[in-house]
Amino acid sequence: MSKAASKAKATDTALEDIEIELFVRALKLRHGYDFTQYAPASLRRRVLQLAHAHHADTVSALTTRLLHEPDFLPLVLEGLSVPVSEMFRDPDVFKALREQVFPVLASYPQINVWQAGCAHGQEVYSLAILLEEAGLYERTQIYATDFNEAALKHAQEGIYPAKEAQLWSRNYLAAGGSHTLADYYSARYELIKLDQRLRRNVIFANHNLVTDEVFCEAHLVLCRNVLIYFSDPLQDRTLALFRDSLVRGGFLCLGTRESLDFAPSATDFTPVDAARRIYRLGSRNAGKE
Incomplete structure (x- = not known):
């Protein structure tokens, strides 16, 4: 590339950066959605994809x-959020929850679970299935939240492409499922619809991790593959929010590419299964009983 071409490209990129900054500012001022603390590279990529x-x-x-x-x-929010998941994603994580966390949760008369950033709901239903099989679902309330109303609507419907069922069935078995995934859905045409009974203890609600405060008092918080899109200060804020939401001895489960290692909140948690990003709020903290 010639020097002139390189200079022109740099100018175009600089102008694009200004446009993206103005777009994000307009989104905040006009509609109240604050993306200013999202990771710049990821946000830039998604805004350009949205334009395309x-x-x-x-x-x-x-x-x-x-x-x-x-x-x-709604189209902007759909494009800027990342509602991509699958049932029993990273099945070894769900197996670890079943084997290492559920036995502790079983000691509570009532269990509250907060699934933050629930996207299209696949992981919510995954958790409901394993809780059902562990005999814990009847006394569990799952709060599934996201800031994307379109994603929440999709999650509430519980309807997904049938082409995903084969992968999800393998994930389910690898996660320690004791039946077959087909027991939990009906298939019609090219879609599957998850059984309505899986929704009986799920509340779907709008909650923005960037601007909103503590959502509920939880025994388990799951927020998987969301923090990777946040800047370091926003990650710290969100982890503090989760800490303040958990009862003493409550559990936090993050995505496999996320970690508490370099966060100020790391001192508040004890690793339960560091490889699978499962942590427990330490007893020395001012958590709630």
């Missing part, structure tokens, strides 16, 4: 639509 998906020549064109088209906001 909506045939916008520039990010500024996206900003114009965001400011003047109320119906455009």
